[in-house]
Structure formats: C-alpha cells, structure tokens
Amino acid sequence: MRSPEACLRALLAYVPSRVSEEEKRASNRSAKLDRELQAQARNDTHVVKMLMLANMVFACLSFGQPTSRSFCSKPLGTPESGKSTLLKQMKIIHNCGFTKEELATFKPAVLDNLLTSMKFVLHGMGKLHISLANKKNKAHARVVLSCERCVGDDQELLPFMACSIYRLWGDAGVRAAASRGHEYQLNDSALYFFENLNRIIGLHYIPTQEDVLRVRVRTSGITETQFSLSHLQYRVYDVGAHQLSQKKWFSHFDDVKAVIFVVALTGYDLNLVQDPSLKIMHSGRHLRLYHPEFKGPDCDVNAAAQHLTSLFVDRSTASGKTVYPHFTNATHTSAIRQVLSKVMDTVVRQNFEDVPLL
Ligand SMILES: Nc1nc2c(ncn2[C@@H]2O[C@H](COP(=O)(O)OP(=O)(O)OP(=O)(O)O)[C@@H](O)[C@H]2O)c(=O)[nH]1
Numbered sequence: 001m002r003s004p005e006a007c008l009r010a011l012l013a014y015v016p017s018r019v020s021e022e023e024k025r026a027s028n029r030s031a032k033l034d035r036e037l038q039a040q041a042r043n044d045t046h047v048v049k050m051l052m053l054a055n056m057v058f059a060c061l062s063f064g065q066p067t068s069r070s071f072c073s074k075p076l077g078t079p080e081s082g083k084s085t086l087l088k089q090m091k092i093i094h095n096c097g098f099t100k101e102e103l104a105t106f107k108p109a110v111l112d113n114l115l116t117s118m119k120f121v122l123h124g125m126g127k128l129h130i131s132l133a134n135k136k137n138k139a140h141a142r143v144v145l146s147c148e149r150c151v152g153d154d155q156e157l158l159p160f161m162a163c164s165i166y167r168l169w170g171d172a173g174v175r176a177a178a179s180r181g182h183e184y185q186l187n188d189s190a191l192y193f194f195e196n197l198n199r200i201i202g203l204h205y206i207p208t209q210e211d212v213l214r215v216r217v218r219t220s221g222i223t224e225t226q227f228s229l230s231h232l233q234y235r236v237y238d239v240g241a242h243q244l245s246q247k248k249w250f251s252h253f254d255d256v257k258a259v260i261f262v263v264a265l266t267g268y269d270l271n272l273v274q275d276p277s278l279k280i281m282h283s284g285r286h287l288r289l290y291h292p293e294f295k296g297p298d299c300d301v302n303a304a305a306q307h308l309t310s311l312f313v314d315r316s317t318a319s320g321k322t323v324y325p326h327f328t329n330a331t332h333t334s335a336i337r338q339v340l341s342k343v344m345d346t347v348v349r350q351n352f353e354d355v356p357l358l
C-alpha cells in the first residue's frame, strides 16, 4: 500500500498546474530545440557551441543559517543568476536585438512581474512592520494580494489592477518598504518596473529592450541563441536552473567548447539576484557569517567578490580546468559587450590555437 505521502505526490502529479502562455511557448520551443539538437550534432563541426549553466555553488546553504559548507555536490541551481539575461544580451549585441513583435511577446511577463513585485513589497511591509500611509489603500492591497492574473484576454493590464498598483505605488508606506527591499530579498528589477510604472500601465504598452532585459521569465528546458563573429558561428545554450537535474540534456553537449558558468554574487546567502554591494554594505549579512574562512573586512564588496571567485578557481584548478572569471552586470549592455568580447577571444584562443583560421 502506498504511504499517504506517496498518494499525495501521485495526486499532485495530476493536478493541472497554471501554465502561462509564455511558459507554454517556452516549453514547445524547448521540445523543438531538443529534436533539433540531435539533428544538428551531425553537421556541427564548424560551429562553436557554448553552454551556459547556473550557479550551483551557493544552493546548499540553508535558509538564513550561517554555515561553513560552501559547495554542494548535487546540481541544484539557484535560479535567477542572469543566464536568460545574458542570452538576450547576445541577441541585442550580435543579432540586431528584438523586433517590435518579439518585444510585444514579453508584455504579459512584464505585467506579471509588476504584480508579483507589488505582492512581494506588501509582504515585505509586514516583515518590516511598515503600514500603509493612506488607510484607503488597504482595499487596493487586498485586490493585489488576491489577484492571480493581471492581464485580460486582450493582453492588456486589467483596468482595476492598473488602478490598484498605481495607487499603491503612490503610497509612502509602500515606497518606504520598496526602498528597503534588500532586507527581504526584493529583486531590484522590481524597483525598475515601479519607477517606469506610468509607461508600463499605459494603454498599448510595448516593452522596450531595457524592459526585456529586466523581466524575469520562467522558462522550462533549454533556450538557444546563435550568431556569427569573425567568420565563426557561435551557438549558446541556456539550461534553466530547473533543468539542471535532468541529466538527459548533457549528452547533447559533449562537444561544447566552453561553459559559461553564470553566478549571482548575491547567492552567498541564498538571496535572489540583487546588487551585492547593497546587501553586503547595508544588511548586516556579512560574508564571514556564511563563509567563516573569509578573513576580509566587512562591507568590502571587492574583497568579498574576490573571495567568492577563489572558491571557483580553486575548485577548477583541482579538476585541471581553467576558469576565466569576469565581474559584470548582466543587465548592462555595454558592460556585457566588453565581457563577451573577452570571452569569445578566450574561447577562440583556447580551442583553435593550433588550427589556422581562414
Ligand atoms: N541587478 C542585476 N539584476 C540582474 C542581473 N542579471 C539578471 N538580473 C535580473 O534578475 C532576474 C532574473 O534573471 P534571469 O536572466 O532571468 O535569470 P536566469 O539565470 O535565467 O534564471 P532561471 O531561468 O530561473 O534559471 C531578471 O529580473 C534580471 O533582470 C545582474 O547582473 N544584476
């Protein structure tokens, strides 16, 4: 007989999950890509394949509890390390960016991020014991907290949601809590969307390239971008954090020339992506509390970043692989342009040193 737990699990397996249109599209894209990968493998000899993986390092730290364990043997990835953002940057830098139609497909995700972020701030207010400045906004807070979907069938933000989010962002209590977002792990893209609220909740809004870089889209499976540079064809794969445990993907990537390992520096205490300098400088979450071997000063962003990098480099030295670390901000196109150029240069030098390139 199955245990109640097993029954529950079996039951859960049959509960249809709420899958957004974007998730469905991503899932279809991923299945198609899976088939194409096998077909491509045969005539890929002139293609430089690169694989992007998420942060696997900091996921083993238990919530809020400082611990000396620094590495996790299981490939659990903390999501939101910036892989999809980097892939979008590659499209912007090397493939003429997004068409108007492509930008429009991100609209539901941007609006959904807006709703999720406002919910997050309202919960944050509870944690920080901050009240709404205007008691009349309680009704708007209830609307936001109880709403699961803020986009109508016409893909426009539902008017009552636009009104509630607008009123709440005008509330001094909400703003005070948003400005202390680093205390409850508010993604800093949330602030970006709030600051652009008037534009985003406007009728016929179409996301800009910057909006697209800031939006979080939950994708399943793998996504891909390809581009040509200096007579070479590059193909870069993003394996979503949720996919990392599925070993079936890895057989497709035997011939990758480089692995781009994307790590959110803020992952050291399992927070989501934020500006690490904010957290280390203002939140009291000093690196030594999570990595007792760190002997550098508190509130020193550079020393902390160097230490976290050494954890990777030391590991790779032991395995005989070379790691080329780069510090950057995945949402800044000009910074990524520079890093990508260095990365491609290294990939070409490492892989084709003895091969004359025509
Ligand atoms: N401030 C800041 N935000 C970033 C950076 N990289 C990504 N983000 C933001 O973090 C969020 C998640 O980034 P994604 O690129 O979707 O993360 P991912 O690694 O693809 O996440 P999964 O698909 O869940 O594995 C988005 O809102 C991005 O705009 C960064 O370097 N700095």
Ligand SMILES: [Mg+2]
Pocket (backbone or CB within 6 Å): 083, 084, 085, 217, 219, 238, 240, 241
């Ligand atoms: Mg992603």
